[in-house]
Amino acid sequence: xxxxxxxxxxxxxxxxxxxxxxxxxxxxxxxxxxxxxxxxxxxxxxxxxxxxxxxxxxxxxxxxxxxxxxxxxxxxxxxxxxxxxxxxxxxxxxxxxxxxxxxxxxxxxxxxxxxxxxxxxxxxxxxxxxxxxxxxxxxxxxxxxxxxxxxxxxxxxxxxxxxxxxxxxxxxxxxxxxxxxxxxxxxxxxxxxxxxxxxxxxxxxxxxxx
Amino acid sequence: xxxxxxxxxxxxxxxxxxxxxxxxxxxxxxxxxxxxxxxxxxxxxxxxxxxxxxxxxxxxxxxxxxxxxxxxxxxxxxxxxxxxxxxxxxxxxxxxxxxxxxxxxxxxxxxxxxxxxxxxxxxxxxxxxxxxxxxxxxxxxxxxxxxxxxxxxxxxxxxxxxxxxxxxxxxxxxxxxxxxxxxxxxxxxxxxxxxxxxxxxxxxxxxxxxxxxxxxxxxxxxxxxxxxxxxxxxxxxxxxxxxxxxxxxxxxxxxxxxxxxxxxxxxxxxxxxxxxxxxxxxxxxxxxxxxxxxxxxxxxxxxxxxxxxxxxxxxxxxxxxxxxxxxxxxxxxxxxxxxxxxxxxxxxxxxxxxxxxxxxxxxxxxxxxxxxxxxxxxxxxxxxxxxxxxxxxxxxxxxxxxxxxxxxxxxxxxxxxxxxxxxxxxxxxxxxxxxxxxxxxxxxxxxxxxxxxxxxxxxxxxxxxxxxxxxxxxxxxxxxxxxxxxxxxxxxxxxxxxxxxxxxxxxxxxxxxxxxxxxxxxxxxxxxxxxxxxxxxxxxxxxxxxxxxxxxxxxxxxxxxxxxxxxxxxxxxxxxxxxxxxxxxxxxxxxxxxxxxxxxxxxxxxxxxxxxxxxxxxxxxxxxxxxxxxxxxx
Numbered sequence: 001x002x003x004x005x006x007x008x009x010x011x012x013x014x015x016x017x018x019x020x021x022x023x024x025x026x027x028x029x030x031x032x033x034x035x036x037x038x039x040x041x042x043x044x045x046x047x048x049x050x051x052x053x054x055x056x057x058x059x060x061x062x063x064x065x066x067x068x069x070x071x072x073x074x075x076x077x078x079x080x081x082x083x084x085x086x087x088x089x090x091x092x093x094x095x096x097x098x099x100x101x102x103x104x105x106x107x108x109x110x111x112x113x114x115x116x117x118x119x120x121x122x123x124x125x126x127x128x129x130x131x132x133x134x135x136x137x138x139x140x141x142x143x144x145x146x147x148x149x150x151x152x153x154x155x156x157x158x159x160x161x162x163x164x165x166x167x168x169x170x171x172x173x174x175x176x177x178x179x180x181x182x183x184x185x186x187x188x189x190x191x192x193x194x195x196x197x198x199x200x201x202x203x204x205x206x207x208x209x210x
Numbered sequence: 211x212x213x214x215x216x217x218x219x220x221x222x223x224x225x226x227x228x229x230x231x232x233x234x235x236x237x238x239x240x241x242x243x244x245x246x247x248x249x250x251x252x253x254x255x256x257x258x259x260x261x262x263x264x265x266x267x268x269x270x271x272x273x274x275x276x277x278x279x280x281x282x283x284x285x286x287x288x289x290x291x292x293x294x295x296x297x298x299x300x301x302x303x304x305x306x307x308x309x310x311x312x313x314x315x316x317x318x319x320x321x322x323x324x325x326x327x328x329x330x331x332x333x334x335x336x337x338x339x340x341x342x343x344x345x346x347x348x349x350x351x352x353x354x355x356x357x358x359x360x361x362x363x364x365x366x367x368x369x370x371x372x373x374x375x376x377x378x379x380x381x382x383x384x385x386x387x388x389x390x391x392x393x394x395x396x397x398x399x400x401x402x403x404x405x406x407x408x409x410x411x412x413x414x415x416x417x418x419x420x421x422x423x424x425x426x427x428x429x430x431x432x433x434x435x436x437x438x439x440x441x442x443x444x445x446x447x448x449x450x451x452x453x454x455x456x457x458x459x460x461x462x463x464x465x466x467x468x469x470x471x472x473x474x475x476x477x478x479x480x481x482x483x484x485x486x487x488x489x490x491x492x493x494x495x496x497x498x499x500x501x502x503x504x505x506x507x508x509x510x511x512x513x514x515x516x517x518x519x520x521x522x523x524x525x526x527x528x529x530x531x532x533x534x535x536x537x538x539x540x541x542x543x544x545x546x547x548x549x550x551x552x553x554x555x556x557x558x559x560x561x562x563x564x565x566x567x568x569x570x571x572x573x574x575x576x577x578x579x580x581x582x583x584x585x586x587x588x589x590x591x592x593x594x595x596x597x598x599x600x601x602x603x604x605x606x607x608x609x610x611x612x613x614x615x616x617x618x619x620x621x622x623x624x625x626x627x628x629x630x631x632x633x634x635x636x637x638x639x640x641x642x643x644x645x646x647x648x649x650x651x652x653x654x655x656x657x658x659x660x661x662x663x664x665x666x667x668x669x670x671x672x673x674x675x676x677x678x679x680x681x682x683x684x685x686x687x688x689x690x691x692x693x694x695x696x697x698x699x700x701x702x703x704x705x706x707x708x709x710x711x712x713x714x715x716x717x718x719x720x721x722x723x724x725x726x727x728x729x730x731x732x733x734x735x736x737x738x739x740x741x742x743x744x745x746x747x748x749x750x751x752x753x754x755x756x757x758x759x760x761x762x763x764x765x766x767x768x769x770x771x772x773x774x775x776x777x778x779x780x781x782x783x784x785x786x787x788x789x790x791x792x793x794x795x796x797x798x799x800x801x802x803x804x805x806x807x808x809x810x811x812x813x814x815x816x817x818x819x820x821x822x823x824x825x826x827x828x829x830x831x832x833x834x835x836x837x838x839x840x841x842x843x844x
Contacts (some may be wrong), residue, residue, distance in 0.1 A: 032767055049249065053218060075222040088225055105221070112224035124227050148229045193231055202230045206223070 028061035030102040039103075040110035047106065053200040058158055062099040065089050075186025086146060117203055122191045128189075135183040136176075141169045253291035254305070259298035260291070267308050274332040300327045307333065315342035321349040359628045360635075380459035392675045397515070400452055404511045407445035412437045446482040449475065449508075459602050470523075471514060478508040501521065516672065521625055525618040532617075536610040540577070548597040554592040555667055560589065572596075577603025 030036065036047055058067060067087065072085040092100045092108045111119050126132070130140045145165040176184045176192045193199045252268060254261040254276075257331055271277040286293040294301070300319060305326065309312040316326065317339055338346050374382070383393035414431030431438050453475045466751035481501040488498060513519040527532065548569035555563040562585045563569045572585040576599050587596045641657075 006378055021385070050220075057218065072222065072225070074218075084228065088228065108225055109221060112227055113220065119229075121225060124231055127228050144228070145232065168232065189231075199231055206227065 003207075028101060030061070030106075034105065036106060040106050041114035042106065042110055048107060050109070051102060054105060062101045063105070064099050068092075068100065076151050078151075078206050079150040079151045083143075083147035084151045087127060087130065087144060090130070091123070113206055117194070117200070118190065120206070121193050122186070124193075125186050125189050135185060136189070138169060138173060139191055141172060142166065145169050145172075254301075255286070255291045255293045256296055256298040257294070259301075261298075261301065261305055263305060263308065270308060270311075271333075276304075276331060278332075280332070296330065297323065299325060300324055304328070304331050304333065304730045309336075312339040313342075314339055314709065315346040317345060321346070321353050325350075355624070356628075360631070361827070367509050377459050378461070380455065381461060384456055384459060396452075400448065401515050401701070403445050403448045404508055404515075406441070406508050407449075408506070410438060410441050410445070411508075426758070442482060445480050445508075448765060449479045449511075453479065464808060471511075472506055474510045474513075477504055478511060481505050516572045517625060518622075518672065521622050522618070523616070525621050528621070529614045529617045532610045532613045536607070539606050539610075543599075543602060544570055547602075549579070549597065550595050551587060551592060551599070554595055555587055555589055558592070559589045562586075562590075576600045578607065 002196050027108055030051070033044060033047060036042075037044055040047070043048065053060070054063075057063075057071060063071075068089045069082045069085040072088065073081045075081070088094075089100065092104050094104055094107070108123070111123050115123070125136070128136045128140060128144055130143060142165060145168050175196075178188050180194070181192070247265050251262050252265050253265070268276045268281075275281060281292055284292045284294055300316075300323065302315060303314055313333065313335075325335065329739075372624055382389055383396070387393045387397035388755065412428060414434075416430050417427050418430040418433045419427060453472070456472070456475075457463060457466060466472055481504045485498055486503055545566075547567050551572060552563050552566045552569045555561045555569075563572065570586075574580075574584050574586075575585070576596060579600060587593050627729060
């Protein structure tokens with residue numbers, strides 16, 4: 001009888017653990033509004049609007065990769081945005097726990113929309129650096145390029161050929177890699193981007209997004 | 211794009227930073243959204259229930275009423291809110307659609323009310339979520355069918371418009387026998403002749419005994435050939451005339467000729483004409499005999515008279531796929547088992563299974579569990595397979611049958627519901643008319659006068675047959691004077707729905723009084739009789755009522771009221787049942803219509819005026835008056 005009881009309790013515990021994991025995910029709540037206000041560059045109202053949209057789509061309070069890909073694919077229906085969304089997810093998920101909470105989300109957005117040019121470029125570098133080792137290799141860049149081209153789908157003009165991503169990577173590296181060591185470091189990246197007018201102009205477009 | 215995801219647009223735009231550094235051309239400027247107003251709360255007042263939501267929520271769907279500037283038409287300045295004079299319960303669902311992006315259909319709401327609300331708020335029903343869409347579509351289909359039924363039924367219950375041409379009125383008479391007496395007569399006459407014709411076809415094959423100049427026994431058809439021929443001719447005449455009249459009256463002759471009923475009519479009368487035309491040749495007499503078989507199709511003409519038969523035919527037609535499947539699976543099984551049985555029984559000597567087609571007969575008989583026994587397996591293998599065959603036969607046949615049955619049940623209930631709706635509609639309209647014209651008083655009288663009458667039901671072939679059987683039974687009962695038939699059994703019938711036809715109603719009552727006379731010792735329960743009698747005649751009373759011998763005023767309303775009061779009064783007065791029985795004999799002439807008077811006379815052997823025994827005068831007068839009333843209630 002005791003054995004049965006213990007068996008049951010063990011099972012219950014297991015269920016409890018599983019439930020707890022789920023529940024803990026469900027019960028995730030962001031830090032207070034004031035804290036977030038301090039940490040990000042958004043106003044109170046903007047945070048409210050952002051959170052309402054966030055919570056509407058993800059009632060559990062965190063986004064996992066699947067949902068992230070789902071949401072992103074809805075913005076780009078013409079192509080396959082899942083690979084790019086994967087990289088994006090990793091960029092947002094700063095603590096690498098497999099889920100993006102509201103804080104991660106809002107902090108990322110804060111940098112992208114309200115940050116300085118330096119911070120934005122930093123973030124972009126972080127996005128490209130898939131394994132987060134501080135260097136962008138050609139393979140990493142190729143992956144990113146392919147992901148972007150996949151996302152654009154067939155709606156590009158002129159129509160892309162197979163080698164276009166590779167060629168594009170070559171061009172990029174020629175531009176960025178100053179010391180021709182085959183990798184792009186963050187300084188090389190920031191340096192090169194700041195000297196490029198097109199990029200600078202594009203950066204300023206982000207300011208009116210929210 | 212789902213509504214909630216729209217809130218992530220800033221994020222999507224921000225993510226463009228990803229391809230910005232690798233872009234070779236400068237990024238295009240993002241489309242400048244029109245500067246939205248400050249996002250605030252909107253108050254929506256729907257018939258008093260206040261709903262509040264963000265402005266942005268509503269503007270997610272700009273092509274609906276609430277999401278566009280159309281809502282400004284409903285802005286109420288005094289209370290600074292948007293007022294809608296609509297149903298708040300359904301509005302809840304509509305607002306939820308804005309919030310969640312999914313429109314749900316509540317099961318308890320009426321489908322047409324919901325549709326109206328949706329169309330008012332400019333929301334197309336196609337966006338109902340998958341969870342509720344099927345239910346919505348089913349309810350909508352039912353509603354459409356109901357509307358269609360009502361539309362079809364309407365022409366029948368319309369008042370006769372005088373400007374219908376003769377042809378149109380004839381067609382209406384054919385299609386709806388209830389519209390006029392002529393049509394009803396025609397309906398019954400054709401029905402009668404169909405029955406006669408079918409019975410003649412059946413009877414003429416019965417052996418009638420040998421004719422005086424022949425040794426061999428002959429069938430009735432051969433013996434009385436002339437009589438049967440005349441009968442057949444008469445029936446065919448009637449059918450031909452009927453067919454020609456229908457053809458003449460049909461609004462679309464081509465469609466009429468193509469219809470099933472007309473084909474049946476033609477097939478029913480053709481053999482006769484072909485037989486007339488053909489000479490009495492030996493070669494063609496075989497074909498002639500085959501033609502006679504087609505005469506039995508006349509029985510299908512009954513389907514015009516019986517709704518049930520039509521439903522059966524319609525069910526079979528709609529279950530064509532199930533029937534086809536049944537046939538197909540049976541054929542497969544028959545072939546398999548016949549083959550197996552043939553090879554199993556091949557070894558056995560003098561086996562009846564001479565070939566596989568020969569084994570088909572065995573398989574069919576076994577699978578349908580008939581088991582005639584003319585072909586029986588003798589080997590052990592044969593017996594084993596034979597038993598497997600019979601078991602599987604049960605299964606194969608039992609599987610599609612419930613589908614057909616449920617189809618029939620659905621269609622039958624549908625037609626019953628249609629009938630009920632039509633009847634209800636009639637009574638409802640009549641009641642509404644009564645209320646509107648006379649106020650509450652008239653309504654109450656109307657209700658009382660139709661106290662125990664049930665919903666109208668049409669007199670069909672089935673009810674006629676039932677009545678015929680009933681009459682026969684009553685006649686038989688009457689012939690036995692000492693029957694212990696209890697009159698109360700016969701007094702209860704007015705509750706029945708069948709007796710709406712005047713003729714049958716009248717005959718029924720006549721029998722009731724006859725029965726009463728017969729069973730003197732019957733215990734007429736005082737409780738049941740007043741009810742029965744009141745209801746019997748209360749229906750008649752709707753037309754005429756005359757009580758000259760009483761001091762009651764003439765007039766429908768007072769009489770009915772008096773009746774009811776007298777009813778109440780007389781119950782406590784009943785002492786003995788036997789005295790009541792005696793009273794029934796001393797009835798005064800009935801004041802209802804003619805036929806009732808004759809009936810009452812029959813039941814009244816003693817003249818009125820004899821003083822009752824054992825009662826004091828006061829109550830006796832009450833009694834007699836009560837009796838007057840009661841019997842006149844007949």
